[in-house]
Amino acid sequence: MNPSEEPRKRTARACDSCYKRKIKCDAAEPQCNWCSHHNLPCTFDRVVQRKRKPDEEESSRPKASRLAERISRIEQLLAENLMRDPTSEGAMEVPPLSDLATNASNSPTSSNTSISQPIISSTVGVHFAGRELGVMSLMTGIPFLLPEGQQWIQARTGQTISSDKLSPARAPWEKERGQISNSILMDLRSQDLFSLPDQRSVMLYFNAYRNSPVMRRVFPLVDADLFAETIQEVYQQPQSSFQFGQASSRACVIAFLAFVARLPPVKNKTLDSPFSYVDHESLAVKSQFLLSQVMQEPASLEGAQAVSLMTLYEISSGNMRACNYFGALAARLVFMLGGNLLHSRTYLPSDRGKKKRQQLRNLFWVCYTMDKDIALRTGQPPTIADENCDLTLPAGYLEAAYDTPEDERISFSQPVFPFDLRLSIIKSRTHSALYSISALQKSDADLLKSIRELDDELEAWRLSVPSPYRPTMSFTPEAVDPNVSMHSVMLRLNYYLCMSLIHSASSRCKAWGQGNHGMMDGVNSSLALSVEASRSTLCYLEAAEHVLVDGVFWTLVFYPMSALLAIFCSILSNPLDPRSRDDLDRLRLATQMIQRIFERKLPENEMEQLKMVGEFVSELKRLAECSIDKAWSEQSATLMSR
Structure with missing residues (x-):
């Protein structure tokens, strides 16, 4: 090389061709070995962004600033959703979500904004095809859109989204029962909150449950023999007095009646009896009132059963907020009794002790399955950690798990559990x-x-x-x-x-x-x-x-709703995909299907919730249709301009 000539300035060690093919380049001049053999121009035109390590103070400041701004936006949106909830006390008038998003993203001092509502800082991102559309609140489980998610949906549809329908104050699969429970509790003030229901009603529903293999196999929440003893013990106690140590047994009997009175297979077996009518809403509130005293008593099988029954009652009622609390309390009681272990010395090795031990283990598995399901519905992490449990399956479970529990000719043998x-x-x-939080850091x-x-x-x-x-x-x-x-x-x-x-x-x-x-x-x-x-x-x-049996709306509605959200995002991501039209038809039929399946199964006082679900799905359908129409119009305009 002539010393007077300037050496060729390269921006990379490999030429453009070798870099594109991910092969080793010898960087020979004027052509590397690969380009020479394939008669290709050997260029080094691409620009490599080299990262320089600035001072620690300089590098951390902009990163922290961006993070603070993002957290501020999330917290303000969360607070806005809470304040918009009409069922919350002291609900505040707040600006539209779009205005709040604009202010949060443009204001450099947004992180210092004072908000009178509690701030929720723990969230899990909602992603689709590499885009972070929103967050799932770890407090409420509500999916709602960040400004980036709103902008993406508006860009794909050309429409202004209705935040009240697409990002409501409550998830469509959650029912607000706080005011109902409060009203019932106020009505019960004139009564004895410690009183028991009519024993004849309890025995009527208990016998119906005991004689139903499907209920005993799917919901093995009580052992027939042991619970019969609990009923006898409770009703032998003086009704006019209430002593320390009696709350767990009483709460267990009341919660049992409240839960099984909601189950159609049990309820249908009691219709001919004059004692069949049970106000399960009032019983549930009374049981909740007793649970505060249960927590003051030593852990017992009856107490764990009472809280587990209330967990299932609330999830079957759609009240995810309460069932989230009850599920955690039930798991803690089961752990205190050693139900998370396959072998423990909680009970004496007698026949009765073995029966109690088996029932405790059944209760553990009910709590475990519900814990994982509640986590999905609420967005909160599970309460039960696998590393603290012996997850050995019950003896004979695999052989009996796929017997049809609906067949009444099958005698009760092995529980199959809710899931x-x-x-x-x-x-x-x-x-x-x-x-999990650690999983979000994975490469x-x-x-x-x-x-x-x-x-x-x-x-x-x-x-x-x-x-x-x-x-x-x-x-x-x-x-x-x-x-x-x-x-x-x-x-x-x-x-x-x-x-x-x-x-x-x-x-x-x-x-x-x-x-x-x-x-x-x-x-x-x-x-x-x-x-x-x-x-x-x-x-x-x-x-x-x-x-589908009656009373399954709150149990099943979560599955189609989560599926619809995934299909909606798929349509917006690929509106010209051949399957997008079919998916749009699925959204069109979804409202009719949900209404057809659940309307005849839903009590009259819960039809308002079905209406909210319908509005949610209709908004998804409208936006998805706009996205497809917009994409086809743009493609047609592009073809015509050529």
Whole structure:
């Protein structure tokens, strides 16, 4: 090289061709080895952004500022949602969400804004295809949109979104019962809050429960022999007095009657009796009143049963706020009694002691399955940590898990519990590996590795299910389930929910914005599986409509609603995809399906909630349709301009 010539300035060690093909470049001049053999121009034109490490003080200040601004926006939006809730005391008039978002994003002093409502700082991001659309409040479980999410939806649809419908003060699958409970408690002030219901009503419903294999297998909340002793003990106590140590047994009897009186299979067996009418709302409030005293007594099986019964009562009533508290309290009582251990010395090794020990273990599994389900519905982390539990399945569970519990000819033997125990364990591991605070810090590679491992675990579970009951990986409108029943409905809906949860986590991958084509193939496939699972949820629920029993609205509505949200995001992300029109039809039919399935099953005083669900789905449908129309119009205009 002539010393007078300036050396070629390169911005990278590999030439553009070698860098694009990810092969080693020898950087020879004037052409590298690869470009020379393939007769390609050897250029070094791309610019490499080199990161310089500035002083610690300088680098931390802008990062902290951005973080503070983002947290401020989230907190203000959360406070705005709480203040907009008409059921909250002292609700305040606040500016529209769009104005609040603008002020929060433009004001440099927004982090210092004083808000009279409690600030909620713990949130989990809601992602889709690499975009953070909003957050899930860890206090209420409500999904609502950040300004970025609003802007994305408005950009994709060309429409102004209705925040009251798309981001309501309460999740569509949650019922506000606070005022109802308060009114009932005020009415009960003139009565004895410690009084017991008529014993004849208790025995009527207890015998109906005891003679129903499906109820005893799905909800093994009491042992028939032990609970009969509890009833006898409670009603032998003087009704005019209430002594320390009696709250747990009384609360257990009252909570049992409140819960089973809501169950149609039990209630239908009592219709011919003059003692069949039970005001379960009043009983639930009375049981809640007693629970404050239960917490002052030593932990007991009766106390744990009372709180577990109230947890199930509240989740079947749609009151997620109360059931979140009760679920945590029930788990704590079960732990105090040693129910989380396969073997413990809580009870003497007599026949009665073994029966109590078995019932405590059944109660642990009920609490465990409900804990994982409540976490999904509320956005809060599970209360029960797997590392503190012996998760050995009950003896004989796998052999009996797929007997049809609806068949009244089957005698009570092995509980099957509200949800498949192994699916509940997979839900727990999914939260820990994909949605816990530590999981949010994972790299793309680690995140995809966890998704792959959980997917393998879920598939191993599916293949272990006997073929007559095995869920198909996808369910289409043309498919048929020959063994459809309420048991199979819960099995399949939870399988598709797990599939969606596992694969929707791929939306957090940074590869969406980095153009890493090799990784994007896997990310796209994972997200497609999540959306397909959501489609299957809607298709299967419609196919199983004829086997749904009364009173399942609050138990089931969470599944189609979460599926609809995933399908809505899929349409907005790919409005020109051939399947988007079919998905739009699913949104159109969803309101009719939900109304058709649940309207005849829902009490008259809860029809307002069904109306709110309908408005939520209608808003999703309207925006999705606008997105497709906008995309096709833009494509047509582009083609015509060429």
